[in-house]
Amino acid sequence: MSFAEVVANLADKSLQTSTDDYAVDGLLYCGKCKTRKQHRITLFGVEKEVGIPCKCRKAESDALEARVQGMNEEVIRDRLRQEGLTDEAYLNCTFDRDDLRNPEYTKTCKRYVEEWPEMQRLNAGVLFFGGVGTGKSFLACAIANALIDQMQSVSVTSLPRILSVLQGGFDEERKNLLRRIREYDLLVIDDLGVERDTPYATEQVYSVIDARYLAKKPLIITTNLTAREIQAETNLSRRRIYDRIWEMCPIRLNITGETRRGENAEAVRIEAKRVLEGKHEKNQTSS
Ligand SMILES: [Zn+2]
Structure with missing residues (x-):
């Protein structure tokens, strides 16, 4: 598989839910937050759609990251307390x-x-x-x-x-x-x-x-x-x-x-x- 094909495969259509839809620009939009789930790039002269997180998905992953970060901080605090x-x-x-x-x-x-x-x-x-x-x-x-x-x-x-x-x-x-x-x-x-x-x-x-x-x-x-x-x-x-x-x-x-x-x-x-x-x-x- 060429690099371009690999990138093209990133346009992950499996992310599509029943409420998502393609807009007039030909890109997939989230049915929930109405923002784009795809982004168009040109690679080696060929246009491809690649998957990007829509607003609600981004919020979800940010929240997850914050939770992980919070857990890490808690671990660090526990250690500081234990040592100090x-x-x-x-x-x-x-x-x-x-x-x-x-x-x-x-x-x-x-x-x-x-x-x-x-x-x-x-x-x-x-x-x-x-x-x-x-x-x-x-x-x-x-x-x-x-x-x-x-x-x-x-x-x-x-x-x-x-x-x-x-x-x-x-x-x-x-x-x-x-x-x-x-x-x-x-x-x-x-x-x-x-x-x-x-x-x-x-x-x-x-x-x-x-x-x-x-x-x-x-x-x-x-x-x-x-x-x-x-x-x-x-x-x-x-x-x-x-x-x-x-x-x-x-x-x-x-x-x-x-x-x-x-x-x-x-x-x-x-x-x-x-x-x-x-x-x-x-x-x-x-x-
Ligand atoms: Zn969304």
């Missing part, structure tokens, strides 16, 4: 599970996600202060989950975990960890300050923070330390770490979790009203 959020507790920290006990901070964190490309450009990280149970880790992980939804690579980890790999892991594991510290779009280090405080560990912590600093990518840190403790640190090795973190995390949220009951209820009420009215802050204040 190794602790199962982190998976449940999402904005839609937020109890809104810190509504102002929730708003700021959502805003951070919305403005992520700009945050990346500015290399602006977040430092969450606050005692145990104030919800700072929750918010940090909610940012992580929301960015994974946007197909960003995020790693949520802790210094004890990083240090155990750096100190006890295999070469390959160590390399892998350092690569991830540099390459992830966002690195979240939960609970700074709980790691062992030996000169060696402090040196390792500095090398981790410094690797991220040199990669010029955002870092989010949560800590039980207070801003005062961080700023008043006199130990030189720790001072060096904190200075760097302070520079990398210009957005500093002091989550006290001490909102008085009445105040909190009022804030929840305002937030709920805002949501119910569908007023997105973004539309009001951005640009």
